[in-house]
Amino acid sequence: MSKQLRSYGESSTCVFWNVEDYPIPEGLDPHSVEEKIKSEVAAMNFCGDLSVQFYGNKTRFSDDDGLLRKYSDAGIKTGILP
Template sequence: MSSSNSKFSEAETGVFWDLDEFPIPDDLSPASIYDNIKLALKKMGYTGRVSIFAYTSANQSKEEFESANIQLQAVGAYKNPMFALDIYNWGVDHPDELLGDLGDYEIDLKGKLTFV
Protein backbone atom coordinates (compact mmCIF):
# COMPACT_ATOMS: atom_id res chain seq x y z
CA MET A 1 0.00 0.00 0.00
CA SER A 2 1.31 3.45 -0.79
CA SER A 3 2.10 5.87 2.00
CA SER A 4 -0.76 8.12 0.87
CA ASN A 5 -3.21 5.35 1.69
CA SER A 6 -1.53 4.17 4.89
CA LYS A 7 -3.67 6.43 7.09
CA PHE A 8 -6.69 4.49 5.85
CA SER A 9 -5.21 1.03 6.36
CA GLU A 10 -6.99 0.56 9.71
CA ALA A 11 -10.18 2.41 8.81
CA GLU A 12 -13.46 0.54 8.75
CA THR A 13 -14.36 -0.63 5.24
CA GLY A 14 -17.96 -0.80 4.08
CA VAL A 15 -18.87 -3.22 1.30
CA PHE A 16 -22.25 -2.72 -0.37
CA TRP A 17 -23.18 -5.82 -2.35
CA ASP A 18 -26.05 -6.29 -4.83
CA LEU A 19 -26.95 -9.98 -4.53
CA ASP A 20 -29.26 -9.84 -7.53
CA GLU A 21 -26.47 -8.68 -9.86
CA PHE A 22 -23.67 -10.64 -8.13
CA PRO A 23 -25.19 -13.80 -6.59
CA ILE A 24 -23.25 -16.22 -4.42
CA PRO A 25 -21.67 -18.98 -6.53
CA ASP A 26 -23.10 -22.44 -5.81
CA ASP A 27 -19.85 -23.66 -4.25
CA LEU A 28 -19.62 -20.78 -1.74
CA SER A 29 -21.52 -19.58 1.33
CA PRO A 30 -22.01 -16.15 2.90
CA ALA A 31 -19.31 -17.05 5.46
CA SER A 32 -16.78 -17.93 2.76
CA ILE A 33 -17.63 -14.72 0.87
CA TYR A 34 -17.00 -12.69 4.04
CA ASP A 35 -13.65 -14.43 4.57
CA ASN A 36 -12.65 -13.95 0.92
CA ILE A 37 -13.46 -10.23 0.95
CA LYS A 38 -11.48 -9.75 4.18
CA LEU A 39 -8.53 -11.68 2.72
CA ALA A 40 -8.54 -9.65 -0.51
CA LEU A 41 -8.64 -6.38 1.46
CA LYS A 42 -5.83 -7.59 3.72
CA LYS A 43 -3.71 -8.38 0.65
CA MET A 44 -4.24 -4.74 -0.38
CA GLY A 45 -3.05 -3.57 3.05
CA TYR A 46 -6.42 -2.83 4.65
CA THR A 47 -6.62 -4.36 8.12
CA GLY A 48 -9.52 -2.48 9.71
CA ARG A 49 -13.00 -3.75 10.49
CA VAL A 50 -15.08 -4.84 7.50
CA SER A 51 -18.84 -4.30 7.39
CA ILE A 52 -20.69 -6.01 4.56
CA PHE A 53 -24.23 -5.07 3.55
CA ALA A 54 -26.00 -7.31 1.02
CA TYR A 55 -29.10 -6.16 -0.86
CA THR A 56 -31.65 -8.32 -2.64
CA SER A 57 -35.18 -8.18 -3.95
CA ALA A 58 -35.53 -11.96 -3.45
CA ASN A 59 -36.17 -14.02 -0.33
CA GLN A 60 -32.92 -15.08 1.36
CA SER A 61 -32.15 -16.64 4.74
CA LYS A 62 -31.27 -13.74 7.03
CA GLU A 63 -29.83 -16.12 9.62
CA GLU A 64 -27.22 -17.52 7.23
CA PHE A 65 -26.01 -14.03 6.35
CA GLU A 66 -26.10 -12.69 9.90
CA SER A 67 -24.10 -15.66 11.20
CA ALA A 68 -21.47 -14.71 8.58
CA ASN A 69 -21.39 -11.07 9.79
CA ILE A 70 -23.20 -9.85 6.67
CA GLN A 71 -26.21 -7.59 7.12
CA LEU A 72 -28.89 -8.71 4.66
CA GLN A 73 -31.25 -6.04 3.41
CA ALA A 74 -34.18 -7.78 1.69
CA VAL A 75 -35.84 -4.62 0.43
CA GLY A 76 -37.78 -5.86 -2.59
CA ALA A 77 -38.68 -3.15 -5.08
CA TYR A 78 -36.92 -0.52 -2.94
CA LYS A 79 -33.50 -2.18 -3.30
CA ASN A 80 -31.83 0.43 -5.51
CA PRO A 81 -32.91 3.54 -3.59
CA MET A 82 -32.07 1.83 -0.28
CA PHE A 83 -28.67 0.79 -1.64
CA ALA A 84 -27.85 4.40 -2.63
CA LEU A 85 -29.19 5.83 0.63
CA ASP A 86 -27.14 3.41 2.74
CA ILE A 87 -23.95 4.30 0.86
CA TYR A 88 -24.71 7.99 1.43
CA ASN A 89 -25.38 7.39 5.13
CA TRP A 90 -22.12 5.43 5.41
CA GLY A 91 -20.28 8.52 4.17
CA VAL A 92 -22.07 10.73 6.69
CA ASP A 93 -21.33 8.31 9.54
CA HIS A 94 -17.67 7.79 8.50
CA PRO A 95 -16.54 11.25 7.33
CA ASP A 96 -12.87 10.77 8.18
CA GLU A 97 -12.50 7.47 6.38
CA LEU A 98 -11.96 6.81 2.72
CA LEU A 99 -15.28 6.38 0.96
CA GLY A 100 -15.45 4.96 -2.50
CA ASP A 101 -14.79 1.85 -4.44
CA LEU A 102 -11.58 -0.01 -5.05
CA GLY A 103 -11.05 2.03 -8.19
CA ASP A 104 -9.19 -0.03 -10.72
CA TYR A 105 -9.41 -3.20 -8.67
CA GLU A 106 -12.03 -5.88 -8.67
CA ILE A 107 -12.49 -8.55 -6.01
CA ASP A 108 -14.34 -11.57 -7.25
CA LEU A 109 -16.41 -13.54 -4.77
CA LYS A 110 -13.74 -16.20 -4.48
CA GLY A 111 -11.24 -13.68 -3.09
CA LYS A 112 -9.03 -13.12 -6.12
CA LEU A 113 -7.87 -9.54 -6.64
CA THR A 114 -7.65 -8.47 -10.25
CA PHE A 115 -6.33 -5.23 -11.74
CA VAL A 116 -8.82 -4.09 -14.39
Protein backbone atom coordinates in the same frame (compact mmCIF):
# COMPACT_ATOMS: atom_id res chain seq x y z
CA MET B 1 3.69 2.93 1.79
CA SER B 2 2.87 6.55 1.08
CA LYS B 3 1.38 8.74 3.78
CA GLN B 4 -1.91 8.96 1.86
CA LEU B 5 -2.25 5.17 1.50
CA ARG B 6 -1.30 4.65 5.12
CA SER B 7 -4.16 6.89 6.26
CA TYR B 8 -6.66 5.00 4.09
CA GLY B 9 -5.27 1.69 5.31
CA GLU B 10 -6.29 2.55 8.85
CA SER B 11 -9.76 3.79 7.88
CA SER B 12 -12.98 1.86 8.22
CA THR B 13 -14.04 0.01 5.08
CA CYS B 14 -17.49 -1.19 4.09
CA VAL B 15 -18.15 -3.60 1.23
CA PHE B 16 -21.67 -3.87 -0.19
CA TRP B 17 -22.59 -6.95 -2.25
CA ASN B 18 -25.71 -6.82 -4.43
CA VAL B 19 -26.84 -10.46 -4.30
CA GLU B 20 -29.78 -9.65 -6.54
CA ASP B 21 -27.68 -8.81 -9.59
CA TYR B 22 -24.56 -10.75 -8.51
CA PRO B 23 -25.64 -13.88 -6.65
CA ILE B 24 -23.13 -15.85 -4.64
CA PRO B 25 -21.49 -18.36 -6.99
CA GLU B 26 -22.79 -21.92 -6.99
CA GLY B 27 -21.07 -24.08 -4.39
CA LEU B 28 -20.16 -21.17 -2.10
CA ASP B 29 -21.96 -19.99 1.00
CA PRO B 30 -22.34 -16.45 2.38
CA HIS B 31 -19.83 -17.02 5.18
CA SER B 32 -17.03 -18.23 2.88
CA VAL B 33 -17.60 -15.27 0.55
CA GLU B 34 -17.43 -12.85 3.47
CA GLU B 35 -14.19 -14.44 4.71
CA LYS B 36 -12.65 -14.20 1.22
CA ILE B 37 -13.58 -10.52 0.99
CA LYS B 38 -11.99 -9.87 4.39
CA SER B 39 -8.86 -11.76 3.35
CA GLU B 40 -8.49 -9.80 0.11
CA VAL B 41 -9.05 -6.44 1.81
CA ALA B 42 -6.43 -7.32 4.45
CA ALA B 43 -4.01 -8.34 1.66
CA MET B 44 -4.32 -4.78 0.32
CA ASN B 45 -3.06 -3.51 3.71
CA PHE B 46 -6.39 -2.15 4.88
CA CYS B 47 -6.22 -2.79 8.60
CA GLY B 48 -9.09 -0.66 9.91
CA ASP B 49 -12.55 -1.93 10.79
CA LEU B 50 -14.23 -3.87 7.99
CA SER B 51 -17.94 -4.39 7.47
CA VAL B 52 -19.44 -6.58 4.73
CA GLN B 53 -23.13 -6.24 3.93
CA PHE B 54 -25.13 -8.26 1.43
CA TYR B 55 -28.33 -6.77 0.08
CA GLY B 56 -31.17 -7.73 -2.21
CA ASN B 57 -34.92 -7.39 -2.57
CA LYS B 58 -37.68 -9.09 -0.62
CA THR B 59 -37.97 -11.83 -3.24
CA ARG B 60 -34.30 -12.76 -2.93
CA PHE B 61 -34.50 -12.90 0.85
CA SER B 62 -37.86 -14.58 1.21
CA ASP B 63 -37.40 -17.16 3.90
CA ASP B 64 -38.95 -19.86 1.71
CA ASP B 65 -35.52 -21.20 0.76
CA GLY B 66 -33.82 -20.38 4.07
CA LEU B 67 -31.35 -17.96 2.46
CA LEU B 68 -31.97 -15.21 5.00
CA ARG B 69 -31.36 -17.71 7.80
CA LYS B 70 -28.02 -18.74 6.22
CA TYR B 71 -26.86 -15.12 6.23
CA SER B 72 -28.14 -14.57 9.76
CA ASP B 73 -26.57 -17.77 11.09
CA ALA B 74 -23.22 -16.69 9.63
CA GLY B 75 -23.54 -13.33 11.42
CA ILE B 76 -23.71 -11.46 8.12
CA LYS B 77 -25.57 -8.19 7.86
CA THR B 78 -28.27 -8.09 5.21
CA GLY B 79 -30.23 -5.24 3.74
CA ILE B 80 -33.65 -5.91 2.28
CA LEU B 81 -34.84 -3.50 -0.37
CA PRO B 82 -38.47 -3.10 -1.43
